[in-house]
């Protein structure tokens with residue numbers, strides 16, 4: 001990862017040799033052709049967005065991308081995690097074929113993680129792979145899903161079970177877009193921000209404890225700093241382990257429990273970030289029971305998650321088997337062994353596959369319900 005201060009925007013890079021790409025962060029990126037146009041593969045451009053984001057930002061992005069004889073089209077999908085399906089991706093492919101777009105086209109994902117994951121997967125498969133650019137508009141997508149090339153859709157039996165690694169050409173983050181984001185979605189994004197502090201950076205964790213009110217109050221400087229630090233940590237991990245053979249799995253802290261909550265509740269009823277927030281608390285509790293976190297550490301994690309506006313309990317209706325059924329399908333598992341991401345201390349995580357089954361079961365029984 002490298003940083004540069006030469007442009008008016010803050011810039012990092014994901015270092016993947018020939019597929020190295022920039023992450024630009026700043027206000028007004030949507031209106032800056034020089035931020036966007038250099039990453040287009042040719043004159044055919046398909047913006048993929050949804051019914052909520054389109055009225056807010058589509059016309060501005062189209063204006064910025066138009067000119068120089070470019071053919072800029074759009075496909076506007078319905079909104080929601082429940083729409084993250086192959087059927088939605090087929091609508092993107094249909095639009096590309098109807099427009100007669102060829103291998104030199106570029107897909108531009110304008111929206112949150114649902115749009116980014118689907119547009120990326122559509123790009124990975126269309127004519128065996130075309131260019132795509134991420135323009136993430138939620139905090140969660142700006143700090144996590146737009147970076148690193150994980151793309152895909154959900155299956156009724158499990159989240160993100162169908163997908164591909166396909167890196168974008170650039171990630172262009174317009175921090176102004178956060179002004180229209182509902183507070184609940186901002187909190188969901190903060191879950192992934194907290195995750196970076198917990199797994200890798202205790203100084204960042206302490207910074208988050210101090211700056212949480214500013215972040216929730218949409219303080220632009222605090223948000224920009226949080227986005228930059230989060231993207232820097234993610235970029236570094238992805239550059240070392242693009243296809244999750246090892247360290248990248250640490251980015252899944254809380255996700256094994258969280259995915260079970262999302263699947264059980266019906267996709268979209270608990271936001272992904274909310275489920276990750278509660279899931280991180282479950283992982284921290286297990287880490288404490290293994291003797292790795294102190295009571296004070298645990299209290300800090302709980303206070304931080306709560307102060308971000310995230311749930312600290314899990315759904316009352318979820319029994320042990322409801323958790324385990326989804327957890328057994330987790331992509332991190334090897335053979336029949338459940339692998340969890342736990343905290344060896346605050347600011348350091350590990351992959352652990354030796355949790356005693358009775359300890360896990362006790363956690364799943366005893367964790368507070370609401």
Ligand code: NAD
Nearest residue numbers: 052112113114115137138140141144145150177180181272
């Ligand atoms: P989302 O894409 O559903 O967006 C949340 C809501 O905010 C939606 O209703 C959306 O239309 C709306 N929205 C988006 N931008 C807005 C704006 N600027 N103003 C107002 N409303 C806006 O959810 P998300 O939290 O962005 O992403 C969650 C998804 O990301 C999940 O499917 C998750 O699996 C995926 N994810 C992927 C990765 C990855 O590495 N690929 C990492 C983390 C999460």
Ligand code: GLY
Nearest residue numbers: 148150248251252
């Ligand atoms: N959000 C997990 C990853 O990108 O690996």
